[in-house]
Amino acid sequence: MNRKSLSDDLRLILKTLDASHASRHLEILFDAEYEDYIRDLSPHLSVELSSLAIYEYNATSTTIQRLLLESAKRKIMLFVLCSTGSIFNLFQIIQLQTLKSHFIKWVLVSGTEKTGFDVKYGLEGKIFEGTEISLLNNLGSGKFSVFSSHVDYQGVTRFLFKGVWDNKIPETRRQLPLLMGFREEEEHFTDMQGRRMTVAVLELWPFVRFNEVLKDGTILADSGTDILMLNALSTALNFTYRLVAPKDSTWGFPQPDGTVSGMIGMVARREAAFAICSISIHEKRKTVVDFSTWYSQGYLQIFSRAPKQKSRALAVLSPFPLQVWIGITISVLGTATILALQSKMLDLYRINRMLNVEEYYFNIFRSLVIQGNMIKAKLWSQRFILFFWYLFCLINAALYSGMLTAVITVPEFETPINALSDLARAVKEGFTLGVTRETTNEYIFKEATEGIYKEIWGLFNHKDRSKSFVDRPPTGMKWVLEKKFVFIWYGIMGKNIAEELGRSKFHISRDTFFPDNFGIPVPPGVPYEEPFSRILLKMIEGGLLNKWEADAFRKNPKPRISDDEEGRFSAFTLSHLQAAFILLALGTLLALITLIIEVLLRIVVNKDRVVYLSLYTLN
Structure with missing residues (x-):
């Protein structure tokens, strides 16, 4: 190739693009094969161009990482003047380490027509979407065939022939930016021309509901808020889609061994163009995929079974705490003991049979449960004690009955x-x-x-x-x-x-x-993330997503509300009164045990009496 001629052509190309893309910073990446050309161009370009940076290529990712850092600050148009081997190695590094940025537009310049076609066929199908490339294939005599990277309907990146640029014809010279197919980001992907995209998905209502899963793994789904959102995106951007599910049926996260699971893994490996189904935007996920703007929000809650009613077996004791029951027991024993001692000391029952201590205890308890008693108070000292004891019983009975009614009617x-x-x-x-x-x-x-x-x-x-x-x-x-x-x-x-x-x-x-945000994960650097976000924002502003969500909830079958839940009156059941029956059963059991003990004691006493009388008779 003619060094002088190619140097002049490169100089004119750079000047033309600098004039038409003033918003982009021009930079050159070269290797040893083009070192002499750079030496010839540098004195002229530093004066003629508005901005320029020149980097020497090395076989590591250091240079690419530096360019990515630069692209985060400003848009770059990067000219690659390297051998075919260096170009292949360069893009292999980019793909393996996902060192890509849609703020960099790549311009590959070949020294000969043959090397140009070697680059074209060597890169086709191996470049991830989002890496925007123009290939200028040198035909000689100031002419270059122009190819531009394009993603076909199957999602494969290919180079399309855009035309021939001739630097000797002024009209053609000005058409170079148009031939290269470079447009600003806001113009990209307004029409995806019927491209078929693979979409990773899981079933979760109200976002996605499956109708059928075909033998090839294709999922048919036509309901759910995310499906409606997907249909709106496909209509607006003119693409079709095929739904597939991840093999592990998970949402997915990067793993310690470097793999990525679930739907996130499918997107990161570019097995899917994107994924839907309430996918949380998490910083760890953003290390392997990009996300659209959030389109829905959620927050975590704890779901447990409805609390069961506590057992009513001890409901009869629940109106008062333990301390009160201890106090009542002491009061019964103390009052009965005082009355018994008082009667014993004054000997008031010489005519009528005097009540013993056990009878006093029983009768005081009868008063406590509002059943009257057999105590005849003949002295004012006894009457004062019983007067205040009756008031004590009345207050406790009223409080107990009110609390017991509340406990039985209002379940705990x-x-x-x-x-x-x-x-x-x-x-x-x-x-x-x-x-x-x-x-x-x-x-x-x-x-x-x-x-x-x-x-x-x-x-x-x-x-x-x-x-x-x-x-x-x-x-x-x-x-x-x-x-x-x-x-x-x-x-x-x-x-x-x-x-x-x-x-x-x-x-x-x-x-x-x-609180968490949900978005659409896409492979790093793909250009359709921005139009996705733009359309999602319009749907949010229009209230479409909220309407779809509300409609989905209204479709759910509501369980029948029982009479109790509707607040209707219901009679007391055995469950309400089980404590009373338990007490009666305990009392009956205790009485039976006591009866057995009394019978056994009477048998023993009678035996002793018989033995005693026999001995007495013998004597």
């Missing part, structure tokens, strides 16, 4: 789980704590280094992870009803599942925590 329930601080108590009571695995819900506890989140991470069952970490949220919600299980999940989604299973069967914590 188990202590519910309403906050994170209640989870330790629940685990001690035999409950298992659970979340959906490979979701943000797991990682907020797993990655916590201090505070209550770290404490809660220690409450999960790490010995048998299958008991705490479920694959699907509906499974966790069903376990809440089937076993002693407490499930942490997003409030809006959990409430929807609870409506399907029977809302009255669940208790949902009053406290909410960890």
Whole structure:
């Protein structure tokens, strides 16, 4: 190739692009094969161009990383003047280490037509979407065939022939930027020309509901808020889609071994163009994928079974605490003892049979339960004691009956789980704590280094992870009803599942925590992330997403409300009165035991009397 001619052509190309793309900073990357050309160009370009930076290529990622840092500050148009081997190595580094930025526009210049086609066919199908490249293939005599990277309907990056640029024809010379196909970001992807995109998805109502899964793994789904959103995006940007599910059926996260699980893994490996189904925007996920703007929000709540009614077996004792019952017992014993001693000392019952101590105890107890007594008070000292004792009994009986009525008619329930601080108590009571695995819900506890989140991470069952970490949220919600299980999940989604299973069967914590945003994950650097975000913002502003969400909730079947839940009157049942029956049974059992003891004692006493009389007769 003619060094002088190619140097002049490169100089003219750079001047033309500098004039038409003043907003971009021109930079050159070269290797040893083009070192002489750079030496010839540098004195002229430093004067003729508005901005210029020149880098020497090396076989490591250091130079690319430096350019990416520069592109974060300003837009760059990067000319690559390197051998075919260096170009292949350069883009291999970019793809392997995901060192890409849509703020860099690549211009590859070949020295000959042959090397140009080698580059074209060597890069086709190997460049990830979002790497925007123009190839200038030197035809000689100041002519270059221009190719521009383009993603076809199958999602494969190819080079399309755009035309021939001739620097000797002024009209053609000015058309170089148009031939190269470079446009500003806001012009990109307004029409994806019917491209078919693979979309990773999981089933979770109200976001996605599957109709059918075909043999090739294609999922048919036509309902759910995220499906409606996907249809709106496909209509606005003119693309079609195929739904597929990840093999591990998880949302996904980067793993310690470098792999990425779930839907996030499919997007990171470019097995899917993007993913939908309430995917949380998490910093760790953003290390392997990009996210659109958020389109929905949620917060975590604790789902447990509805608290059961406490047993009414001891309801008869519940109106008063233990201290009061001890006080009443002491009062009965003390009052009866005082009356017995008083009667003994004054000997008031010489005509009528004097009551013994046991009879005083029994009659004082009869007064306590408002049943009257057999005590005849002949002295004012006794009358004063009994007067105040009757007042004492009246007050206690009124308070007891009122409290007992309240206890029976207003049921008492188990202590519910309403906050994170209640989870330790629940685990001690035999409950298992659970979340959906490979979701943000797991990682907020797993990655916590201090505070209550770290404490809660220690409450999960790490010995048998299958008991705490479920694959699907509906499974966790069903376990809440089937076993002693407490499930942490997003409030809006959990409430929807609870409506399907029977809302009255669940208790949902009053406290909410960890507000979260949901977005669409896309491969790093792809250009359709920006139009996705733009359209999502329009849908949010128009209220479409809120309407779709409200419509989805209205479609859920509501469980029938029982008469008790509607607040209608219901008669007392055996459950309400079981304490009275238990007391009667205990009294009857105690009386039977006492009767047996009395009979046995009487038999023993009678034997002793018979023996005594026999001995007396003999004597």
